[in-house]
Amino acid sequence: MTSPQRTRTYWLEHAWLDTAVEPGVALEVTGGRITAVRTGTGTPPPGAEILRGLTLPGLANAHSHAFHRALRGTVQVGSGTFWTWREVMYAVADRLTPDTYHRLARAVYAEMALAGITAVGEFHYLHHAPGGTPYADPNAMGEALIEAAAEAGVRITLLDTAYVSSGFGKAPDAHQLRFSDGDADAWAERCSLLKERDHARIGAAVHSVRAVPADQLATVAGWAQERRAPLHVHLSEQTAENDACLAAHGRTPTRLLADHGVLGPGTTGVHNTHLTDEDIALLGRSGTGTCMCPTTERDLADGIGPAVALQAAGSPLCLGSDSHAVIDLLEEARAMELNERLRTRTRGHWTAAALLRAASADGHAALGNPDAGTLETGAAADFTTIALDSVRTAGPVPRLGAETAVFAATAADVRHTVVAGRHVVRDGAHTLVPDVPQALARAVAALHS
Incomplete structure (x- = not known):
């Protein structure tokens, strides 16, 4: 993501500087990076771009399946489970082509920018044509996502996903043939x-322990470790997965991953919902991260994961919108705390600052961008501004810190989003994708016609 080398100045009416909200902060930006931070500037410097409201580091959506956005408003009808939801998801996946996926993802990533998200981790497993035939460009679908992110103005970590089997010892079913390269070696070759390019990192993912045979897990992990690339994995989202893993291998999914070298500080487990005490200790001791996706986990009735225990054990927390039941990282942060309050009937498991770090700096780190997620000299010039005069946020100027953002604001309050020093959202409107709602409507309608 290239940016002009000229220096520009942004004047932030209020800014979250990791420990407190400061009024009147001037950021100097050159070449897509913050080159100076000046506090106590009561008036905007001449020529500065003025951002009214509360400016935060850009938010990181650490877990996305872009095509699931086409399911919003349809899979919520009636009852069912994760497994019945999955059948509807497969039906949508069957209809996607590189062109239709590009149009949908471009609109979805633009929706993310409107929500203050500056980077997305795309957990990408829809690789081939229906029936499993590779496209002429075997990465046509992944390239469509990378291009979509560029056109929407956000950074992407493409977590290219190994998906070999439908279950322990089972070949892919008809729907899953699109996902499979045949084995992990063929996945690694493709x-x-x-x-990588300016706005895009390439990472890896193990879809799940049921989708990658145990003797192939090390291939995926080794590919990521050799390249120092992020490695993500769906982990213990469903108790059925745990039961099947125990039956097949006599151990939990977490233990299976540990035994095959998948865990470690470069790895993030997504969901980490149904864990034993030993699982939590394994994840924490290895420094494996945890990506919680509360709006999806409650939409699919998955359960509430042990986020407090995981963090206490040493597992860094980040957040994702996953199936995009909503796209709102502030809601994900709020939901993680509120879910824990419901489960324990006590309050205050995380400070607002800690929740905001999970939604920003720790999410960027999980995506391989440790230089993003803070408003400090040398960091990527990625930030977002929420309004302080909406019906949700109106009140005293924030004194405590991030509470207004985390516990009151929503994605609808985002007024500005800047990525690599470039204004991607200005005054609530996307500067690169005209009429994002219409773009979404058209892209989704094309998959349901």
């Missing part, structure tokens, strides 16, 4: 053709 994935190695993907190239």
Whole structure:
């Protein structure tokens, strides 16, 4: 994501500087990075771009399946489970082409920018044409996502996903043939053709322990470790997965991953919902991260994961919108705390500052961008501004810190989003994708017609 080398100045009416909200902060930006932070500037410097409201570091959506956005408002009808939801998801996946996926993802990533998200981790497993036939470009679907992110003005970590089997010892079913490269070696060969660029990192993912045979897990982990690339994995989202893993291997999914070298500080487990005490200790001791996706986990009735215990054990927390029941990282942060309050009937498991770090700096780190997520010299010039005069946020100027953002604001309050020093959202309107709601409507309608 290239940016002009000229220096520009942003004047922030209020800014969250990791420990407190400061009024009157001037950021100097050159070449997509913050080159100076000046506090106590009561008036905007001449020529500065003025951001009224509360400016936060850009938010990181650490877990996304872009095509699931087409399910919003349809899978909420009636009752069912994760497994019945999955059948509807497969039906949508069957209809996607590189062109239709590009149009949908472009609109979805633009929706994310409107919600203050500056980087997305796309957990990408829809690789091939229906029936499993590779496209002429074997990474046509991944390239469509990378291009969509560029056009929407956000950073992407493409977590190219190994998906080999439908279950322990089972070949892919008809729907899953699109996901499978045949084995992990073929996955690695295809994935190695993907190239990073200014706005895009290439990472890896194990879809789940049921989708990658145990003797192939090390291939995926080794590919990521050799490249120092992020590695993500769906982990213990459903008790049925745990039961099947115990039956097949006599151990939990977490233990299976540990035994095959998948866990570690470069790895993030997504969901981590149904864990034993030993699982939590394994994740914490290894420094494996945890990505919680509360709006999806409650939408699919998955359960509430042990986020407090995981963090206490040493697992860094980040957040994702996953199936995009909503796209709102502030809601994800709020939901993680509120879910824990319901489960324990006590309050205050995380400070607002800690929740905001999970939604920003720790999420960026999980996506391989540790230089993002803070408003400090040398950091990527990625930030977002929420209004302080909406019906949700109106009141005293924030004195405590991030509470107004985390416990009151929503994505609808985002007024500005800046990525690599470039204004992607200005005054609540996307500067690169005209009429994002219409773009979403058209892209989704094309998959339901």
